Amino acid sequence: MVKSHLESKARTTRSPIPFDLFFNPRAVAILGVNESPYGGTYFLDILAKNDFPNPMYPVNPKLAGKKLLGYKVYESIGSLPDDPPIDLAIIAVPAKYTPGIIKELGEKGIPFAHIFSSGYSEVGSSTLEQELLDNARKYGVRIIGPNCVGGYNPRSRLAFTEGTSNVAGDVGFISQSGGNAIRLAYNGPTRGYYFSKAVSAGNQVDVDIVDFLAYFKDDPETRIIAMYIENVKQQGTRFIELLQETTSEKPVVIWKGGSSERGHSAVMSHTGGLAGNHRIWKGLAKQTGAILVDNFKELTETVQALSFYPLPKTRKVAIITAGGWLSVEGTDNCEKHGLVVPCVSKETQELMNKFVPPVNTNITNPFDLGAIGLGTEAFGQTVKILEGEPDISSIIMTHAPEKFADYAIAFKTDDFEGELIQNIVKAKPKDKLVISLPVLLQENMESVQARERFAKKLQEHKIMCFRSFGSAARCIKRIWEYHEFLESHK
Amino acid sequence: MVKSHLESKARTTRSPIPFDLFFNPRAVAILGVNESPYGGTYFLDILAKNDFPNPMYPVNPKLAGKKLLGYKVYESIGSLPDDPPIDLAIIAVPAKYTPGIIKELGEKGIPFAHIFSSGYSEVGSSTLEQELLDNARKYGVRIIGPNCVGGYNPRSRLAFTEGTSNVAGDVGFISQSGGNAIRLAYNGPTRGYYFSKAVSAGNQVDVDIVDFLAYFKDDPETRIIAMYIENVKQQGTRFIELLQETTSEKPVVIWKGGSSERGHSAVMSHTGGLAGNHRIWKGLAKQTGAILVDNFKELTETVQALSFYPLPKTRKVAIITAGGWLSVEGTDNCEKHGLVVPCVSKETQELMNKFVPPVNTNITNPFDLGAIGLGTEAFGQTVKILEGEPDISSIIMTHAPEKFADYAIAFKTDDFEGELIQNIVKAKPKDKLVISLPVLLQENMESVQARERFAKKLQEHKIMCFRSFGSAARCIKRIWEYHEFLESHK
Numbered sequence: 001m002v003k004s005h006l007e008s009k010a011r012t013t014r015s016p017i018p019f020d021l022f023f024n025p026r027a028v029a030i031l032g033v034n035e036s037p038y039g040g041t042y043f044l045d046i047l048a049k050n051d052f053p054n055p056m057y058p059v060n061p062k063l064a065g066k067k068l069l070g071y072k073v074y075e076s077i078g079s080l081p082d083d084p085p086i087d088l089a090i091i092a093v094p095a096k097y098t099p100g101i102i103k104e105l106g107e108k109g110i111p112f113a114h115i116f117s118s119g120y121s122e123v124g125s126s127t128l129e130q131e132l133l134d135n136a137r138k139y140g141v142r143i144i145g146p147n148c149v150g151g152y153n154p155r156s157r158l159a160f161t162e163g164t165s166n167v168a169g170d171v172g173f174i175s176q177s178g179g180n181a182i183r184l185a186y187n188g189p190t191r192g193y194y195f196s197k198a199v200s201a202g203n204q205v206d207v208d209i210v211d212f213l214a215y216f217k218d219d220p221e222t223r224i225i226a227m228y229i230e231n232v233k234q235q236g237t238r239f240i241e242l243l244q245e246t247t248s249e250k251p252v253v254i255w256k257g258g259s260s261e262r263g264h265s266a267v268m269s270h271t272g273g274l275a276g277n278h279r280i281w282k283g284l285a286k287q288t289g290a291i292l293v294d295n296f297k298e299l300t301e302t303v304q305a306l307s308f309y310p311l312p313k314t315r316k317v318a319i320i321t322a323g324g325w326l327s328v329e330g331t332d333n334c335e336k337h338g339l340v341v342p343c344v345s346k347e348t349q350e351l352m353n354k355f356v357p358p359v360n361t362n363i364t365n366p367f368d369l370g371a372i373g374l375g376t377e378a379f380g381q382t383v384k385i386l387e388g389e390p391d392i393s394s395i396i397m398t399h400a401p402e403k404f405a406d407y408a409i410a411f412k413t414d415d416f417e418g419e420l421i422q423n424i425v426k427a428k429p430k431d432k433l434v435i436s437l438p439v440l441l442q443e444n445m446e447s448v449q450a451r452e453r454f455a456k457k458l459q460e461h462k463i464m465c466f467r468s469f470g471s472a473a474r475c476i477k478r479i480w481e482y483h484e485f486l487e488s489h490k
Numbered sequence: 491m492v493k494s495h496l497e498s499k500a501r502t503t504r505s506p507i508p509f510d511l512f513f514n515p516r517a518v519a520i521l522g523v524n525e526s527p528y529g530g531t532y533f534l535d536i537l538a539k540n541d542f543p544n545p546m547y548p549v550n551p552k553l554a555g556k557k558l559l560g561y562k563v564y565e566s567i568g569s570l571p572d573d574p575p576i577d578l579a580i581i582a583v584p585a586k587y588t589p590g591i592i593k594e595l596g597e598k599g600i601p602f603a604h605i606f607s608s609g610y611s612e613v614g615s616s617t618l619e620q621e622l623l624d625n626a627r628k629y630g631v632r633i634i635g636p637n638c639v640g641g642y643n644p645r646s647r648l649a650f651t652e653g654t655s656n657v658a659g660d661v662g663f664i665s666q667s668g669g670n671a672i673r674l675a676y677n678g679p680t681r682g683y684y685f686s687k688a689v690s691a692g693n694q695v696d697v698d699i700v701d702f703l704a705y706f707k708d709d710p711e712t713r714i715i716a717m718y719i720e721n722v723k724q725q726g727t728r729f730i731e732l733l734q735e736t737t738s739e740k741p742v743v744i745w746k747g748g749s750s751e752r753g754h755s756a757v758m759s760h761t762g763g764l765a766g767n768h769r770i771w772k773g774l775a776k777q778t779g780a781i782l783v784d785n786f787k788e789l790t791e792t793v794q795a796l797s798f799y800p801l802p803k804t805r806k807v808a809i810i811t812a813g814g815w816l817s818v819e820g821t822d823n824c825e826k827h828g829l830v831v832p833c834v835s836k837e838t839q840e841l842m843n844k845f846v847p848p849v850n851t852n853i854t855n856p857f858d859l860g861a862i863g864l865g866t867e868a869f870g871q872t873v874k875i876l877e878g879e880p881d882i883s884s885i886i887m888t889h890a891p892e893k894f895a896d897y898a899i900a901f902k903t904d905d906f907e908g909e910l911i912q913n914i915v916k917a918k919p920k921d922k923l924v925i926s927l928p929v930l931l932q933e934n935m936e937s938v939q940a941r942e943r944f945a946k947k948l949q950e951h952k953i954m955c956f957r958s959f960g961s962a963a964r965c966i967k968r969i970w971e972y973h974e975f976l977e978s979h980k
Contacts, residue, residue: 118849118850119849122814122850123848123849147850177814177815177818178815179813179814179815179816180815182931183815183929183931186931186932187930187931187932187933190932190933190934190937191933228815230818257815257818257819257822258818258821258822259822260821260822260824260825260826261825262821262825262830262831262832262833262855262856263818263819263821263822263825263831265821265833265854266814266817266818266821266852266856266858267818270814270815270817270818270852270858294822294823294826294960295819295822295823295958295959295960296819297958323669324612324667324669324756324760325667325668325669325670325673325718325747325760326669327756327760328667328720328747328748328753328756328757328760329747329753329785329786331748331750331752331753331755331756332747332748332749332750332753332784332785333784333785334750335750335751335752335753336750336784340752341752341753342752343752343755358613359608359609359613360608360612360637362756362760364755365752366752366756368756368760439673440677441672441673441676441677442676442677442680443677443680443681444680445939445942445943445946447680448938448939448942449935449938449939452935452938453935456935467957468785468787469785470784470785
C-alpha cells in the first residue's frame with residue numbers, strides 16, 4: 001500500500017486531475033440501482049428531482065430493459081451509449097464487487113468513479129481498498145471515496161443529497177465526511193452564502209482532499225475554500241505547500257475533526273484513517289495562514305463572515321447596547337476572546353453626547369445607549385458616528401427582537417423592525433464588519449421566531465447575527481489573524 | 491464613606507436582615523408615580539397586573555386624592571394607613587430627593603426602601619449615596635439599590651417586571667444588574683426551572699449581595715443560588731466565609747461581570763463599582779466551591795442542570811449519534827472541555843452488537859448507531875444498556891428534529907417524536923445526566939421551530955437540550971467539579 005501511495009503522489013503531482021469533468025459530467029452511469037429507494041436508486045432520484053440535464057444510465061443486469069423512475073435500466077457498463085461521453089459513474093454496489101467494476105469503467109473509458117459503498121478500511125478491511133487502487137491505476141480510472149456521498153455543483157446540478165440549493169456561489173467545500181458535506185451544503189444557503197462546488201472524499205483511497213485543494217485553488221468559480229479534514233492520508237508535504245500557495249489568494253478555513261485522543265479513534269471507524277494531534281494542526285495553520293476552527297458552527301460562521309465582510313484590519317471592536325448588563329457581558333467576552341474594546345476619541349464622545357442622555361448610559365465604548373437605544377434611530381446614529389474611528393474594524397450591536405412588537409406601540413410605528421434595520425443599513429460603513437447579536441429574554445417559541453425573522457432580514461443586508469458575544473469575537477479574531485498573516489507575508 | 495461601610499459591616503454581621511419582610515411585604519408604598527407609564531407608575535402597574543394581593547399606596551402630593559390605575563394616591567408618606575404595616579417603599583423619584591424620603595420612611599417605621607432611581611455613583615456622584623446611607627442608618631431604614639429593579643417573589647407576587655412566572659421554584663437569584671435579573675427571571679421558566687426569590691442589588695449603597703447571600707443560605711425555599719456580581723463593594727471577608735458555608739449545603743453559581751480590563755470600566759458606568767480581576771475570582775471559586783461561569787448562557791444552563799440532574803460522580807461521558815461525523819465532533823469537543831469519552835466494557839459492546847449492524851457504526855463509545863439510529867428505538871436501547879456502565883455519569887445524544895416528519899413516513903408511525911422520547915425516558919437511569927443535542931442541517935424557520943418543539947418536550951421529562959457539544963461539556967464539567975469539591979471537603 002505504501003508503494004502505491006507513493007506512486008499516487010508522483011502521479012498527481014505531475015498533472016492536475018480533470019475535476020471539471022467530475023463536477024460537470026456530460027453523462028452519468030449509476031450502479032447499484034434496484035427497487036428499493038436506497039443506494040444507487042437514491043442518487044438517480046435526487047439527480048432527477050434536481051433536474052440534472054444530462055443523460056443518466058442506471059445499470060443492473062437483473063432489471064435490464066425495465067424502467068426505474070422513468071429511466072431505462074442497462075444490462076452492463078459495456079452496453080451504455082458512448083455519446084455524450086460518460087464522465088462519472090456513481091457506484092452503490094456491495095464493496096466486494098467494486099474492484100471489478102473499476103476494471104469495466106476503465107475499459108469503457110469512464111474517467112471518474114464515485115464509490116458510495118462502505119465496508120472498507122473503516123471496518124478494518126484494507127485489502128479491498130488495495131484492489132480498488134490497483135485497478136484504478138491499471139485501468140486509468142480516478143476514484144472518489146469509497147464511503148462518501150460524492151460531489152455537488154449548483155451550476156451543473158450534480159447533487160449528493162436532495163433539496164440542496166441550485167444558486168451558484170463562490171464557496172468551495174472539501175469534506176472528508178459525507179454528513180458534514182451535506183450539513184454545510186444545507187446550512188450555507190440558510191445563512192446567505194452559496195457554493196461553487198462541494199465534495200466529500202470519504203476513505204480517500206485514490207483521489208484525496210489534497211487533490212481537491214489543488215483544484216479549488218485554481219478554480220475561478222471558488223473564492224473561499226472550506227475543508228473538513230479527519231486525516232491527511234498521503235501527500236502531507238504537498239498539502240502544506242499547497243495551503244501556503246492558496247492562502248495568499250483565497251482564505252482556507254479548516255475544521256479538523258478527530259484531534260482529541262478518543263475523537264481520533266472515532267475517526268478510525270468513520271473514514272478509516274489516523275487523525276493527527278491538535279497542536280500539529282495549530283502549528284500548520286500558523287505556518288500556512290489557514291484559518292483553523294473547532295466545530296461545525298465555527299466553520300459555517302467563519303465562511304459566512306468571509307463571504308459577507310472585508311477582512312478586519314484591526315482587532316478593535318465597538319459594542320453598542322441598550323443596557324449596561326449587555327455592555328459588561330460584551331466587553332468581557334470580546335476581551336476574553338482576544339479582541340480589544342478601546343475607549344473612543346473625544347470627538348466621537350462629543351458627537352455621542354449630542355443625542356445620548358447622561359444617566360444610565362455610556363458613550364466611551366462599550367456604548368450603552370440606555371432608553372434611547374430602544375428606539376429605531378440611535379443604533380444607526382452611533383454606527384454612522386463610528387465612521388470617524390478608522391481604527392475600529394468591527395461593530396457588534398445587541399438587539400431585542402422579541403420586544404419589537406411592544407416598541408412599535410411605544411414608538412408609534414407600524415414597522416419598528418424595518419425602520420431599525422434601514423437606519424443601520426444606511427449608516428453601515430463599507431470597511432467595517434457590522435454585526436448583530438439578537439438577545440432573548442425568554443426562550444419560548446415566539447421569541448425564537450422573532451429572533452430568526454430578524455436575523456434573516458439583517459442577513460439580506462449582509463449583516464451577520466451571532467448567538468453569543470463569544471462566537472462573534474472568536475470569528476472576528478480568526479479572520480483578523482488571517483489579515484495579519486497576509487500583511488506579514490506581503 | 492469608608493467609615494459608614496465599616497459600620498454597615500459590623501451591623502449586618504451582628505443580626506440578619508429581615509428580608510422575609512422585603513420579599514413578602516404586607517403593604518407597599520410607591521413613590522414617584524405620575525401620569526406617565528414609567529417610574530413608580532410602572533411598578534404600580536406590574537404589581538397590579540400580577541395580582542399582588544396586599545395594599546399598594548401610590549404617593550404624590552400633586553395627585554393627592556386622585557386615582558391612578560384605580561388606586562387612591564396619597565399626599566405623603568406620613569398620611570399612609572398603618573394597618574397592615576407597610577414593609578416596603580418602592581422609590582422612583584429623582585435621585586436628589588431620595589435622602590429626604592429615607593428620613594420620612596424611617597419616621598413612618600417602614601423598614602425597606604427599594605430605590606429604582608439612578609444618577610448616583612454610576613454617573614460619578616457619590617455624595618448623594620453618602621447622604622442616603624447616613625439617613626438609612628440614622629432612621630433605621632434598609633436600602634436596596636439605588637439604581638436597581640428590586641425584588642421578585644412568585645409566592646408573594648412581588649415583581650420587578652411584567653409577565654414573570656408566578657410558579658414558585660427553588661432557585662434564588664441575586665443579581666447586581668437589573669437587566670440580568672429580569673433576563674434570568676424570564677429565561678428560567680422557559681427552561682423549566684423556577685425561582686424561590688430573585689433580587690437586583692444595583693449600587694449596593696447599604697444592603698449588598700453578601701447580605702442577600704446570607705439570607706438565601708438559610709432560606710428553606712431556596713435550594714440553588716445563582717449570582718450575577720459586578721463587584722463586591724464591602725464585606726469581602728464575610729463573602730468568602732459565607733460562600734464556604736453555603737456551598738457545603740447548596741450550590742452557588744456565580745457569573746462575574748466586568749472581569750476584563752474594559753469590562754471593568756463598563757461596570758463603573760453601569761453600577762458604579764470597581765470590578766475585580768478574573769484570576770482572583772477563579773481562585774476564590776476554587777477555594778469556596780462556587781461554580782464560576784462566563785456569561786448568561788452558561789449561567790442559565792448551569793442552573794438548569796443543577797435543577798434537573800443529580801451531580802455527576804465522574805467526568806466520563808457516553809456519546810450516542812447516528813452518523814460518524816457527529817461522533818467525531820462530539821468526542822473532540824467533550825475532550826477539549828475536560829470530559830472523558832471512555833471505551834466501554836466488552837459486556838456493553840456485546841449487548842450493542844446484538845442490535846447494531848457492523849458497517850458504518852461504532853459500539854465502543856462514541857456510539858455511532860448508523861442507520862438504525864434514525865428509528866425510534868435504538869437510542870433508548872443504548873441508554874438502557876449504559877445502565878451497566880456505572881462509571882459513565884453523563885450521556886449526550888444527538889437528534890435531528892427537522893427530519894422527524896420524514897422519519898415518521900419512513901418508519902410508518904404517526905408520532906415519531908413522541909415514540910423516540912418515550913423510549914429514551916423509559917430507559918433513562920436515575921443516576922445519569924441524559925442530555926440531548928438537537929442538530930440542525932438547515933437553519934431556516936421550520937427547522938428551528940422543529941428543534942424548539944422537540945427541546946420543550948424533552949424538557950418536560952427533565953432532559954436538557956444544548957445547542958453545541960462544547961456547551962454541554964462545559965456545563966457537565968462545572969457541576970462535576972462541584973461534586974469533586976464536596977467530596978474533598980467531606
